[in-house]
Each structure stands twice: as C-alpha cells, then as structure tokens.
Amino acid sequence: MSEFDAIVVGAGPAGSSSAIKMASGGLNVLLVERGDPPGSKNVSGGILWGKDLSSIIPDWEKSAPLERYVERKVTSFLTHDSEIAIDFKTKKFQQDKTGYSVLRTRLDGYLARKAQQAGAMLVTGVTVDSLAMKDGKVVGVINEGETITSDVVILAEGPNPRVAISAGLREKPNDKTVAVGVKQVYKLPENVINDRFNLRGNAGFAGEYVISFLPNNVFAGGFLYTNKDTISVGVVINLETLRKDGKTHSFDIMEQFVQHPYIAPFLEGGQLQEYSAHFVYEGGYESLPKPYGNGYMMVGDTAGFSFSNGMILQGMNYAISSGILAGESAIEAKKDNDFSEVSLSRYWKKLEVSPAILDKKNFRGINSVVWSGLVHRTIPALLETSLQNMLYETGAPKKHLSQILLKSMSSTGVSSKDMMIQGYRLMRRM
Ligand SMILES: Cc1cc2nc3c(=O)[nH]c(=O)nc-3n(C[C@H](O)[C@H](O)[C@H](O)COP(=O)(O)OP(=O)(O)OC[C@H]3O[C@@H](n4cnc5c(N)ncnc54)[C@H](O)[C@@H]3O)c2cc1C
The missing domain is CATH 3.30.70 (Alpha-Beta Plaits)
Structure with a gap:
C-alpha cells in the first residue's frame, strides 16, 4: 500500500490547484516544493486570468493576494523613435473583472496554504530528484535516495521539468519550445x-x-x-x-x-x-508530450500548456485548469482503484475539450508568425512611416492614404504582393 494517494511535484499554480482539488475530494496528498516559501523560485509577468479558480476556491477574488484588476490593456509596437499602440479600455473590464496583476511569491504562498487547508501535506525546501518506478509504473518520488510512495504522481515542475525529462516522459526544452x-x-x-x-x-x-x-x-x-x-x-x-x-x-x-x-x-x-x-x-501543439501514463500525469508548463500570440502571454490560467482536471481524474481513478495508463487516459479526454488543448490546436504555427521579421520589423516600420506621413505636418501638400501606404511599403523593401500574402498568413494564425 502507498504512503499517499497522490504526490504533487511543484507548488506553482498547476501543482497547488491540483493538490487543492484532490485534497478537497478526500485524497491523501503530499505537495512537494523546492522553494521555501512557495513562489520564491517563480517568475511571472503577472496577469492572472483566474476564473478557473472559482471551482476550487469560490471566494478567490476576495481572498487571493490580487494587486490590481486589468482596466486598461495596451498592445504596442515600440520602434527606436516611436510607439504605435492600441490602448483598449472598456466598461466590461470594470464590470467583469477577469484579469488581475499578481506577484508570484504572494500568489503561490496563498495557493499552497489553500492546499494545506484542504488537507494536503505541504513540504517546502525539498527538491524531488527523480521518480520511483516499479514494473514500468511510477510508484512515487525519490529525494536524496529516499523513496516516498504514492498511487499517482502529478508532475507540476514548470517549463524545465527535470524529473519528467530524466524519466524519459518528455523532451528537454530547446530553442523552439x-x-x-x-x-x-x-x-x-x-x-x-x-x-x-x-x-x-x-x-x-x-x-x-x-x-x-x-x-x-x-x-x-x-x-x-x-x-x-x-x-x-x-x-x-x-x-x-x-x-x-x-x-x-x-x-x-x-x-x-x-x-x-x-x-x-x-x-x-x-x-x-x-x-x-x-x-x-512557447512550444506549439506538435511539441506537447503525452501528459499521462502508468501512475503519473503532467500539468501546467510541464505538459506544455501555455499560450502566447504576441498580444497575450498566458500560462497560469492553463496551469490552474490542467491541475484541476488532473486532480479530478485522480479522484475518479481512486474510486476505481486503478491508476493505470488506461484509467488515467480520462485526463486526456478532459483536456481535449478544454482551452489548454483547444487553444494549442487552433493556433498551430502561431510561433512562426509571432517570432517573424514581419511582426518585429516590417509591420512596425510600415506603421511608423505611414503615421509619420499622415500625422506629422510639414506644410507640403497632403497625400491620400493609399499613396502613403504604397510609399511606406516601398521604404520597407517588401512588395505589396508579398505584404498581402504575409498579412493573410498573419491574420489566419492570430
Ligand atoms: C517572464 C514571464 C512572464 C509571464 N507572464 C505571464 C502572465 O502575465 N500571465 C500568465 O498567465 N502567465 C505568464 N507567464 C507564464 C506562467 O508564469 C507559467 O505558465 C506558469 O507559471 C506555469 O505554472 P506551473 O505551475 O506549471 O509552473 P511554475 O509556475 O513554473 O511552478 C513550478 C513549481 O515547481 C517547483 N519545482 C520544480 N521542480 C521541482 C522539483 N524537482 N521538486 C520540487 N519542486 C519543484 C518550482 O520551484 C515551482 O514552484 C509568464 C512567464 C514568465 C517567465
């Protein structure tokens, strides 16, 4: 018999959310975090789109250490001399507050405490070295040579998941991912x-x-x-x-x-x-590992669930939602007393219809567009020269927009045909 129903490796948003879900569902959970306190090793720009938290912490908007709600969102091109920005304010941001700035030391500490309050055992300042395996199944974790056993291990180590990599469960990060x-x-x-x-x-x-x-x-x-x-x-x-x-x-x-x-x-x-x-x-759909197997599930960044398209960078929301789905799957597996790969495939079924996977699928190839000369050089240069021509009064006769655009395009060295093709690709991917 295992010492714990579940061991969670990492108390970031993914690991703590999973631990809260499982402990609230009656599972005996150990949450292991190398940072002391939780959050001390973590970095986030810090906008939390946290609506998924409602299912595990109904009053999170009152009790969580939220800094400010997003009322004004600016998306901007910064060139050497200029800023070309879309400055978006809407009453909707005020009415339905969905995005909040957070500081990770505070947020991670709060989530880990919530996991403790739900009944999980939290150990901080301890690094899991590797997974304990028996007959091709994950049966626990190893720290400094000592094995702690569990029916299931939730890997929530973040974007450089050494434990998952050393067990061969996913590839090392590379320049594309x-x-x-x-x-x-x-x-x-x-x-x-x-x-x-x-x-x-x-x-x-x-x-x-x-x-x-x-x-x-x-x-x-x-x-x-x-x-x-x-x-x-x-x-x-x-x-x-x-x-x-x-x-x-x-x-x-x-x-x-x-x-x-x-x-x-x-x-x-x-x-x-x-x-x-x-x-x-940053990896796309193709880079996603299989996030479950005999006795384990991967959540959050460890499973590759974050999203950026140049205008937004999100990861904490997917970390939380995948953590909850893995937790839910573990509770169901416990009822069947079956933590095999087949039983835990229920996690994949839940993921497949959730934004964590759907966003990756629908925005396949987005990285090749986001990290391109078109977005980082051509469009900003085109906008800058066009706006300078339109808005900077020189006393010379005025030109039509079409003339300004054609002149600006020729100054960027991209033909109008190329521009249309690349622009179309961009619109399709964004
Ligand atoms: C600069 C930057 C800006 C970002 N901005 C945003 C943003 O504005 N909004 C947003 O939603 N997302 C943002 N992200 C992405 C977001 O931070 C991640 O997607 C999110 O933190 C993933 O959560 P996680 O729980 O999967 O992993 P992490 O937050 O990385 O947590 C993993 C935890 O596991 C612990 N750990 C790792 N290995 C072990 C081990 N072997 N033993 C014990 N503990 C271990 C770590 O110490 C850590 O606490 C940003 C990221 C960065 C780097």
Whole structure:
C-alpha cells in the first residue's frame, strides 16, 4: 500500500490547484516544493486570468493576494523613435473583472496554504530528484535516495521539468519550445502609479510590447504591469534569434527596454526590488508530450500548456485548469482503484475539450508568425512611416492614404504582393 494517494511535484499554480482539488475530494496528498516559501523560485509577468479558480476556491477574488484588476490593456509596437499602440479600455473590464496583476511569491504562498487547508501535506525546501518506478509504473518520488510512495504522481515542475525529462516522459526544452523571460519589479508609491497610468482605486494597466528597436535580428517582446505599489516590467526573448546573433545578452535587451523613452518615464524614481529570469514555455501543439501514463500525469508548463500570440502571454490560467482536471481524474481513478495508463487516459479526454488543448490546436504555427521579421520589423516600420506621413505636418501638400501606404511599403523593401500574402498568413494564425 502507498504512503499517499497522490504526490504533487511543484507548488506553482498547476501543482497547488491540483493538490487543492484532490485534497478537497478526500485524497491523501503530499505537495512537494523546492522553494521555501512557495513562489520564491517563480517568475511571472503577472496577469492572472483566474476564473478557473472559482471551482476550487469560490471566494478567490476576495481572498487571493490580487494587486490590481486589468482596466486598461495596451498592445504596442515600440520602434527606436516611436510607439504605435492600441490602448483598449472598456466598461466590461470594470464590470467583469477577469484579469488581475499578481506577484508570484504572494500568489503561490496563498495557493499552497489553500492546499494545506484542504488537507494536503505541504513540504517546502525539498527538491524531488527523480521518480520511483516499479514494473514500468511510477510508484512515487525519490529525494536524496529516499523513496516516498504514492498511487499517482502529478508532475507540476514548470517549463524545465527535470524529473519528467530524466524519466524519459518528455523532451528537454530547446530553442523552439522555450523563450527566456527577464523581469524586474520597481517600487513606487501607489498614488504615483495611479497618476502615471491615469488609474483610480485598484484599477490597473497591462501593457504588452513588440520590441522593434533592437539593432540586430533578435526578436523580443516586452510587458509592463501595474501592481498596488510596484510595477512589474520585463522582456521575453526568442532563443533561436538570440543564439544566432551570438553577441547580445538577454540583460542588455532588458536594459534597452526599461530605458526606452516611452517606458523609462513610467519607472522613474522607482526602486528596483527584484531581478529574475526564467524560461517561458512557447512550444506549439506538435511539441506537447503525452501528459499521462502508468501512475503519473503532467500539468501546467510541464505538459506544455501555455499560450502566447504576441498580444497575450498566458500560462497560469492553463496551469490552474490542467491541475484541476488532473486532480479530478485522480479522484475518479481512486474510486476505481486503478491508476493505470488506461484509467488515467480520462485526463486526456478532459483536456481535449478544454482551452489548454483547444487553444494549442487552433493556433498551430502561431510561433512562426509571432517570432517573424514581419511582426518585429516590417509591420512596425510600415506603421511608423505611414503615421509619420499622415500625422506629422510639414506644410507640403497632403497625400491620400493609399499613396502613403504604397510609399511606406516601398521604404520597407517588401512588395505589396508579398505584404498581402504575409498579412493573410498573419491574420489566419492570430
Ligand atoms: C517572464 C514571464 C512572464 C509571464 N507572464 C505571464 C502572465 O502575465 N500571465 C500568465 O498567465 N502567465 C505568464 N507567464 C507564464 C506562467 O508564469 C507559467 O505558465 C506558469 O507559471 C506555469 O505554472 P506551473 O505551475 O506549471 O509552473 P511554475 O509556475 O513554473 O511552478 C513550478 C513549481 O515547481 C517547483 N519545482 C520544480 N521542480 C521541482 C522539483 N524537482 N521538486 C520540487 N519542486 C519543484 C518550482 O520551484 C515551482 O514552484 C509568464 C512567464 C514568465 C517567465
């Protein structure tokens, strides 16, 4: 007989959500986290689209350490000289608050406590080294040579899942499946943040940027989110182009971003509180591993469930929803007393009809478009020259929009036919 019904490796949003679900369903759960406290090893830009939490923590919007709700969302191209932005505010953001900025040390601590309150045993500061196997089945975890047994192991290690990789359950991350994220947190008085972003109360600003000003062919995106009295700011860098360039360091890109004339004023006078870096899972549908087998399930980033399309970067929501679905599957498997691969395939059936898989499926190939010269160079250049021609008064006779566009297109060196083909590809994938 096993010591636990379930062992969860990692108390990020995926692992803790799974532990809450299973412990609330009467399972005897051990949640193991290498960070002490939970969240101390984690990095997120930090917008939580948390509606899935309602099923395991009905009052999460009142009890969770949420910083500000997203009231204003800006999607922007940053060139060397200009910012071309869509600044979206809607009463809907105010009425149905769905996105909140969060700080991971606080959020992860809260979720892990909720798992404890539901009855899970939480162990922090302990790294699981490997999986314990018997007759081709996962039967527990190993830490410093000691085996702890369970009927099922939930692997929730994040985007670089060493335990899953060493057991041969999934491939190592590579330049196509992960990007590198660098993040800083700046402290500023709450009223200064409100003034700078034109916010009131606990309303917040979420900005995502296509970085088009790098003097080389490295592709990167940026983000800036307001918390109560801090600002989270960071970059996500495509590893293929970073490696090809070979000369640029990720921290140089971060510096250039925070010093950009349209970013720096937001941070002026702020005290740097945190500087961290982390992988961001970026792999598409084809890169997904089989997320279950004899005695185990994979959730969150470990299973490849995050999504970015250049305008949004989401992972915590899929981590939470997949964690809950795995938890649900474990509860059902316990009723049948069957944790075999066939029994746990019920997890895949649930995933297949959930956004975690559907978004990956529907946006196949999105990365080749998001990380492309079209998005990072051509479109920003085209928009910039067109808007300069339209909005910058020189006293010369005015031109029609079509003339301006054709002139701008020729200055980017892309033919109108090529532009239409690439634009069509972009629209189809986005
Ligand atoms: C810079 C950046 C910005 C992002 N911005 C956003 C955003 O705004 N919104 C959004 O939704 N998502 C965002 N993401 C993605 C999001 O952070 C992830 O998708 C999400 O954290 C995945 O959750 P997880 O629980 O699967 O993994 P993680 O959050 O990585 O948690 C894994 C946990 O497992 C622990 N662990 C790992 N190995 C072991 C082991 N062997 N033993 C014990 N414990 C272990 C780790 O310490 C960690 O606590 C961002 C990511 C980055 C890097």
